[in-house]
Amino acid sequence: MRIFSLYGLGAALLVGLSMAATPVLAQQTLQLVKDRGHLRCQVGVPSPGFYQLAADGTWSGSDVSVCRAVATAIFGDPNKVEFQSVTSAVRFTALANGESDMLSRTATWTLFRDTQLGLDFTAVNFYDGQGFMVPKDSGIKSAFELKGATVCVLTGTTTELNLADFSRANNLDMQPVVFEDNNVRNDTYLKGGCDAVTNDKSGLASQKAGFPNPNDHVILPETISKEPLAPAVRQNDSQWMNLVRWVVFALINAEELGINSGNVDDMRKKPPSPEHARFLGVEGDLNKGLGLEKDWAYNIIKKVGNYGEVYDKYMGDGSPEGIGIPRSGSANALWTQGGLMYSPPFR
Template sequence: MNVIKYLTAVVAGVALLIGGAVGASAESTLEIVKKRGHLRCQVGPPSPGFYNLDAEGNWYGSDVDTCRALAAAIFADANAVQFQSVSTQARFTAMANGESDVLSRTTTWTLFRDTQLGLDFTAINFYDGQGFMVPKDSGITSAMDLKGASVCVLTGTTTELNLADFSRNNSLDIQPITFEDGNVRNDTYLQGGCDALTNDKSGLASNKAAFPNPGDHIILPETISKEPLGPVVRQNDSQWMDIVKWTVFAMVAAEELGLNSANVDEAKANMGNASVNRLLGTEGNLGEGLGLPADWAYQIVKQVGNYDEMYERSMGDGPRAIGIGRAGSQNDLWTRGGLQYSPPFR
């Protein structure tokens, strides 16, 4: 795997040099996408909750829904998306060389990535953070109790670096045991090969739900890192960036206004509330500024749903969701103490 890492570095380096030059002369992403007739959306190798394949070969998950919403806004057809599954090592290269229009996969917004990779982060649609899981009968109740503990972690991820930082800052002398494959890591943890398991908390919740006896394990309260996740676009295309950003906001705004896929038609016909009318394009034409049809946000809500519907379908309690409660979390609406907040649509 070292060969691959080395390669990735070289490929990404050259890609940036050339990508920068190409990017300057580019026609706008919206024009390219419209001409092509469908959106090219980059996701990763299947990852529960965010993007995964079902037994019929269809993609589903919250990041998948974000792309479907984008397609609904542009084409009024949520199915006008081609999903590209790109390995983690090649994800930024596939953006730089123009293969993908938008990157919608669990990629943490950091200053380095925002400034050095020729990319722009648009908006945050999921707040995640790294935590620990331990067996209940270990008696551990806080991450501070992990002194000298062995912790199972995936290698080559920010998770591994965060763990090292946390161990050093708190003089815990944690012994990381690294893995390439999440399933092998989980099996090792279940067989007692390490004292604790660390991952993003969304990942921990979905790992735990898949254990033979989920009740035997607890997720510790501490969150040791910030992992703001959201769609990413190429740098220097502010129109395209606006479209992606406001697509995310439109889903949050719909929830704030109490609109969902079931009642949006009625709300559109009634024309009662001025904010609703502006969002749905029946009053004024906000879509014009984005280069989109007036009913772009209506199409998003109608075909994909509001933020809450997307969350419940993939993350919450739906039949194919991974079971992370939303109430009281950072992903709740700002009116209920969360961080999901949409700038005004006017």
């Protein structure tokens, strides 16, 4: 009989463990964050433009700004964030096990990830896509001219698969040259080891900026894959998902309404329209459903800026820090200017 009671004990332990294994999900993330006093936001290993580390240890970048915006919405302080820099191998586990409250790190929104990994994507904050870069003096103007070309590509990524698909669909017979490491791939390309290099366009732009002569290389206009990048949260926490989603929308909406960190104070004093008044919390109670203070959107714009400001600073070609991806005419422009950046109405 003793052996059975041992089995019983083992079974009870297993049940106990598996019940303990889903604890974080039961709790409301917003309450958890408020109680803790700061947000735990997961970013990746430094990637220019999106999340980058300065020599003094501070984080910046467009995805980092989303983290800061969420922290500002909750606490009114963009610095109440603990950044967790996690490699992509464990990114979703670190979210699922409650280590991170949210994930804001160039994760492509796909059906599989949205439905099978226990996470919910919120709203797209950057439309990326795979492209090609060639030396300028090759005279190539379009990806369709790359017939029989050798192309440098990172192995084990969707980039490699997309390249094969594109090559086969268009009968281009491209020869992939695969690499493990960005830097080695770039060095090979620069030494003429391949005719072109392929990567997400944001990556191409930032790597081009690091070349000895960036102007000797061009990024071809074709985009061969869809990479909508969106912050994600744990599944089954609608309140928290709404909050992160509407923080991203707030960034976009502010730009649409012409509110930026410079004029937001004036706008709040004299709202030019009821829409502005509602957005900045002067009228109505849009904050209630989100569980936030009335001035949450005002705080975001005041302390982080609107979508356009963030884009220009980190992704655009205007500022010294920006990685030089032109915005006008791309999917990342506002819908009013032919892009895809569109916020549902704030009412």
